[in-house]
Amino acid sequence: MKKINRKNIIERPKLKAFEKPIYVTRPLLPSIDEMTGKLKVIWESQWLTNNGAQHQMLEKKMTEALKVSNVSLFNNGTIALIVACQNLDLKGEVITTPFTFPATTHVLSWNRLTPVFCDIDPVTMNIDADKIEALITPRTSAILAVHVFGTPCDVEKIGKIAKKHNLKVIYDAAHAFGVEINGRGIANFGDISMFSFHATKLFHTAEGGALAYTNKKYKKQIDLLKNFGIADEETIILPGINGKMNEIQAALGLVTLKYVNDERKKRELIKKEYIKQLFGLKGISFLPEIKGVRNSYQYFVVRIDEKMFGRSRDYLYEKFKKFNVFTRKYFYPLCSQYECYAYLNSAKKEKLPVANKVVKEVLAMPFFGGLKVKDVKKICQIIKMIHTKWI
Ligand code: T4K
Secondary structure, eight states, rough: OOOOOOOOOOOOOOOOOOOOOOOOOOOOOOOOOHHHHHHHHHHHHHHOSSOHHHHHHHHHHHHTTTTEEEEEEEEHHHHHHHHHHTTTOOOOOEEEOOOSSHHHHHHHHTOOOEEOOOOOOOTTTBBBBBGGGOOOOTTEEEEEEOOOGOOOOOOOHHHHHHHHHHHHEEEEEEOOOOOTTTTEEGGGGGSEEEOOOOOOOSSOOOSOEEEEEEETHHHHHHHHTTTTTTTEEEESOOOBBOOOOOHHHHHHHHHHTTTHHHHHHHHHHHHHHHHHHTTTTOOOEEEOOOTEEEOOOEEEEEOHHHHHHHHHHHHHHHHHTTTTTTOTTTSSOOOGSSSTTTTTTHHHOGOHHHHHHHHEEEEEEEOTTTHHHHHHHHHHHHHHHHHTTTT
């Protein structure tokens, strides 16, 4: 009998599930002592909300961090976006992307505006600027675009279309904290940009958000809109909402902000490790780096081409759970597929071929500064084992 040469047998690595769950993200948290120090100041002041000292400090710091002349802080990004639409007095139809978090489209509904879905670019996964003009009607008042996963939209092209057709432009920059194009803060493009400071964001205030804009004339009205329209104790000049960020949120933001650059560096290394491990693996691709663009390091997403990879995105997502890894299928389903919007003419599947393809391919991987390189290696090992159909 022929002797088996053990060297020729490829051993299947045995991988155990992670002991603790690995989530798609974890919030950047300062030390509890540092936060306690800030809380003491707030306690002593007995000033908890309504444009307090922490709020004022953070708002100023945000103009620097975002490199934009005007910032208004909010209690969350969704309310901020609702207020942005109110401030621009939008009417009728707004052209938007179906590949986003529900908040983007819902904000239009809350303003009694009709979303008109536009297909997306196959590479950046942002609204396809070349398809916007065909959707403009006499009822169109604005474009609401999203810098998905922090990749900037084609701001030049969108700006030109808006100018030509006299439309307003709002950017949902929820994922784009710190993004710059050739050194210019991303909020210098369009009429108003919204940032989310939710706990899952690179920079956060637990819950929170901001509007950023270059037109200083907006400041007064936006700040009225987020404070019930109160001009003074006896004068209420418009139907505002409560969109105020409180002092505890602002304080958390001030402390967290100090560590954002460190976190960015850590995430940059993690991203490099993912790419090193997965580069060349058939059927897996990454978002392209765009020349002159400063990355937000908000998400690290991969795209799975089922035919080439051999398994679907959903297979990976489910398999990962068995290893205690919780990836996310952002943004599945498309907003155009929700029951509340599927009736719209623009929501028809055949009108959004790229978005309907992309939404089955994207997987957001665990991505946060506290993730260890050895864990990234193991996560990539799982992907490789799925690819070879060992699991
Ligand atoms: N526009 C866009 C394009 C957006 O992506 C968002 C929000 C908005 C507008 C609205 O902005 P905000 O009104 O939220 O400011 C999360 C966030 O809740 C949401 O803010 C974010 N986008 C969205 C992309 O992600 P979920 O439903 O995925 O969150 P959740 O609770 O499943 O959290 C994800 C993972 O993060 C968890 O598995 C574990 C980890 N996590 C989460 C929280 C809340 C923590 O470790 N600690 C935490 O405190 O929506």
